[in-house]
Amino acid sequence: MARFLLRSALLVSAVALVPAVTTAIAAADVQTYRDLDQFMSVFERVRSEYVDKVDDKTLIKGAIDGMLASLDPHSSYLDARDFTNLKTQTDGAYGGLGLTVSLEDGAVKIITPTEDTPAFRAGLKAGDYITHLDGVLIYGGTLDEAVDKMRGAAGTPVRLTIVRPGRDKPFDVTLRREVIQLKPVKWEVKNRVGIININTFNKNTGEAVRAALAGIDKAVGGQPLGYVIDLRSNPGGLLDQAIEVGDAFLDRGEIVSQRGREKNDIERYYARPGDLSHGLPMVVLVDAGSASAAEIVAGALQDQKRAIVMGEKSFGKGSVQTLLPLSDETALRLTTARYFTPSGRSVQEGGIQPDILVPQITDPDYKDKPRLREADLRRHLINEAKVDDSVLEDDTKPDPRFAATAEALKKQGVEDFQLDYALKTILRLGTTPPAKVANAAPAGGAKAAKR
Template structure:
């Protein structure tokens, strides 16, 4: 059964009835039966007296939606369409605009655009609000309704009206729908450094990273100075693939543990012998859009002192969703555990703090654009360590090392400051004397 540390924050629920055992009912106290009686009384009154004729399935679906919404933002029911879509997404091929969105105070908010998709190419950014679709106001509707309108036949166009912090007026963006064929792993050689860009943790991502490591060696004809692993704006995906990716860079040690409701419900995952990256220096890039499975990888390499994490504090989703099939076409997505990094840290709410904070100076809007994280979601799970959000929310402290403007960087030919800083850091690490390099990796 696949484990989903994170899927898209679009919560699409469906009608489903869960058969309960006699033992389960026996454990329910009398007060719960009274509440169920109240529910049935309301249900029957609505069916009988509501101004318009109601649909029983719609009413029950709404009740189930409300029950799951009271738990956390990531639990939900998947009907036939949504279950099939989730399977397709984890296989890395689905239709859409390439947006991960959520609902905030009645407005559709962008969590992250997926790289190389229509939304990404059009310049949609995390934190943007979508207020109109084809000129029609969508504020106050449901997330399902908005997502349904954004879907459509590949090749057709849709106009989005976007509100962005720091801009006085909304602006329109016209996108052409495409079949999104995710390439979860892309790589290239930059100078003498291997660059591995991981966009999602879908099926075979771990194998893709291993192929990238071998491809980089082959392209250079020798080993690189080191590797930059780019996890920015990676919304997560399959836990198994996060473990596989981490294992490519580790010789030994724990990768992640997950702990469920019961004290003894603990699973630990360890690296297998064999570091496919040959012990070379690794820099991991993260930002506020790096979530769940991406945070597992960053935390595993950071805690095992195998990689230097750079960028901004990550999203902070430290929960695991288990996909529980109810029949052949529907399923329950239920939060069943929290995960912990090898040192025992929960990233829930707090995220992964980079070893070196590097702002994206090449983004002219980086100072004004709000960062959207797990702690901003309603009913998010609380970190058991009582995270101080007042400290975590301060992303704007100036650092004298990073004083250049986007215009100045553009004049120097630098379009991605974080990546440029990471590549130069690998070169600096590789130039250190061998004993120092070993100490830095350990």
């Protein structure tokens, strides 16, 4: 009887769609309907014979999750809880530890810790694995279950057991939960150089960057010598905010294009007249944690010869996800396009290659730290123009510029070598007459042009 009712429901759904999809049904592969019939058979068998009773909602959600997981790592079904969590994160405030995590073969892996959060202050790093929470093994569970356990009331402690590649034994870290109030942008001035640290791309990021540029001008009583735009460990966010940020530093030209399934499905986004950074020299810092919207900004400024990109190769997420509402409480986050930099590059898999490769030698683990990027994720989209840079990344020839040890640099007062190197580069460029700035970039670097 149950089998008959389920088949009847499926038939009614199909009939209701006939007016809209008659052509598609006529051209459909008969095998597809056989597969759907098999799916219904599996559903009924599990529903009636599984050792524990499982409600239909759980089975259907599991089937949807499995279908989307077979596509790529970024497409997913958002139930009411997920939908609320996504909205909370894009609004810029959520409770927890400040971690961006993924699930890899049943293990919870850290993508990046967000700056100025409990996880960041505790020294957790991209590529670390979380195996236990408060001594309870979480391997083999779902990502939602792990995230739920890491969240909780502000001020309450949670103990994480961490496995870090390169270390012989796991170690425990006890963190105290906080209400994470994400400030998307922080800025400061050092030696007349404006430093703008963009941590995420939520709905306030574009406005915050414009405010930072105005604040820097006011702080120096005019114009600074130049800017360092810090996009390291920025996991990305909203596409429209990446466009707003790119627009703030460009006077003209394309910022990004997105291309869908069809050849003519192309949208291009351009900068409006008015460079709020006055055409001054700029360095953009990126690393393996710079992803998505962060890569859009870095790629635009690099291709438009507006900035020198410095640091390490970025994450390599070159796809666009569209939020498709299914009901008032649920939605589908589906990969609908790939984005391309102004020169037509796709950063999918390959990431943004820095003009000047600068390792973070103030991190004592930088040589052994695993490089977690889009290309490491299962079922990631393939870049047809993929280039294998592993030989370049693993080049062990010593560079005299980067020979200092973390301990020696600390004694010199250098806590962040990449930022220090970027500041010194701006100081060299900022004291050069504008007509000569284009030729003043360090060897191997991009040319920063006066706009």
